[in-house]
Amino acid sequence: MELACGPASRYQLTAAMIEAMDPAPAGLIIASPANPTGTIIGHEDLAAIAAVCQARGIRIVSDEIYHGLSYVGPTHSMLEFAPDALIINSFSKYFSMAGWRLGWLVAPDDLREAARAYVGNLFLTAPSLSQHAGLAAMDDIVELEGHVATYARNRQLLLAALPELGLTAIAPPDGAFYIWADIGHLTDDSMGFCKRLLADTGVATAPGVDFDPVDGHRFIRFSFAVSTPEIEEAIGRLIPWFADQALS
Numbered sequence: 001m002e003l004a005c006g007p008a009s010r011y012q013l014t015a016a017m018i019e020a021m022d023p024a025p026a027g028l029i030i031a032s033p034a035n036p037t038g039t040i041i042g043h044e045d046l047a048a049i050a051a052v053c054q055a056r057g058i059r060i061v062s063d064e065i066y067h068g069l070s071y072v073g074p075t076h077s078m079l080e081f082a083p084d085a086l087i088i089n090s091f092s093k094y095f096s097m098a099g100w101r102l103g104w105l106v107a108p109d110d111l112r113e114a115a116r117a118y119v120g121n122l123f124l125t126a127p128s129l130s131q132h133a134g135l136a137a138m139d140d141i142v143e144l145e146g147h148v149a150t151y152a153r154n155r156q157l158l159l160a161a162l163p164e165l166g167l168t169a170i171a172p173p174d175g176a177f178y179i180w181a182d183i184g185h186l187t188d189d190s191m192g193f194c195k196r197l198l199a200d201t202g203v204a205t206a207p208g209v210d211f212d213p214v215d216g217h218r219f220i221r222f223s224f225a226v227s228t229p230e231i232e233e234a235i236g237r238l239i240p241w242f243a244d245q246a247l248s
Contacts (some may be wrong), residue, residue, distance in 0.1 A: 001025060004214070011037040011171045011180065015048035024056040031063035033075060033175030036211045036221040037086045040174035043076050050081035060085040064104070068094030068144070070175040071152055084108040086115075091130075093176070096147055102130040151177045154224035154231040161235045165242040177225040180208075184218035186245050194220060201237040 001021070005011050013030055030049065032041040032170035041049070053060050062085050078085045089101035107115040119125075138143070145179050158179055162170065169182035187193040190207035208219030224231055 004213075007169070007171070009061060010039050011066050012041050012045075013049065014045065015052045018049060018052045018056070018058065024058055027059045027061055028053060029061045029063065030078065031065075033069060035066065035068035035176055036178050036206065036208075037171035038173035038176040038178045038182040040070060040072065040075055040170055046076055046078060047081045050078065050085075053082065061088065062086065063088050065090040066176040067235050069148060069151065069177060071155060072174045075175060079106065084110070086111065091134050094144060094148075095134070096144070097130075097133065097137060100130040100133055102114060102126050102134050149229060153228050154226070155179075157228070157231050157235060158222060158224055161239065164239050166246050167242075177223055179222040179224070181220050181222065182218060183220050186242075188217050190217050190220055197238075197241065201234075201241050203234045203237055 003013060003017050003021075005013060005017075009017070012034065013028070014030070018028060028049075030041065032046070033039065050060065052058075059066075060078055060082050062082075064075075064077060066085055067075050067077070068090060077087065079087055086108070087101070087106035091097040091100060092103065099182065105115060105119075107226065119149065155173060155177070159173070162168070162179070163183065166185070167183065168180045171180035173179045183190065183193060190209055194205050196208040206221040206223070208216030208221065
């Protein structure tokens, strides 16, 4: 079952939504910071979600792959509120190691053996080289925080440019490195829109239908996980192109 999460809930699940589900599901997946919206579930909301799930016997799977990439303060883990939750994390985002295919799962004692069996059957073990690289990455906090600082600058540049693009309805980009923007006033075909944008400007974006088959036709996702000069160049190309779309 999927729950619709729109701007009224900051594109995130709420405790009230989970409380209203009938019947209660066996499990629930949350993501904070989220892809594609970048929204973060706050401390109080995480606690409320955990309380509802505990009362209804719902196991929580928390996708925390974008932890460490926050522009609004610390990001809380679901483990603080639900010790029996399954926590998924990765070296792909904060550690900038997407190509190394390395991550980890925190599982409670009652699911430890089942998790081990799934891991052994799905991919056996992570490559030794990736594991050694991951250990080195964990010690290089200065470089990693430098990446976050770059993303923060890029985020501010994009947020300042969005009004010039005519994009005013966006998800709050609390974390990760994305901006989820409503382009419904320009198109109802986000895939075609992104293809035209790429062909005309060389700027690659992601169509909303990649993430939301229901309402994604009117959304676009920008990523700012590149260098600041690349963001500046992209903005320079986007502003006149979006102006032409508004006039056509």
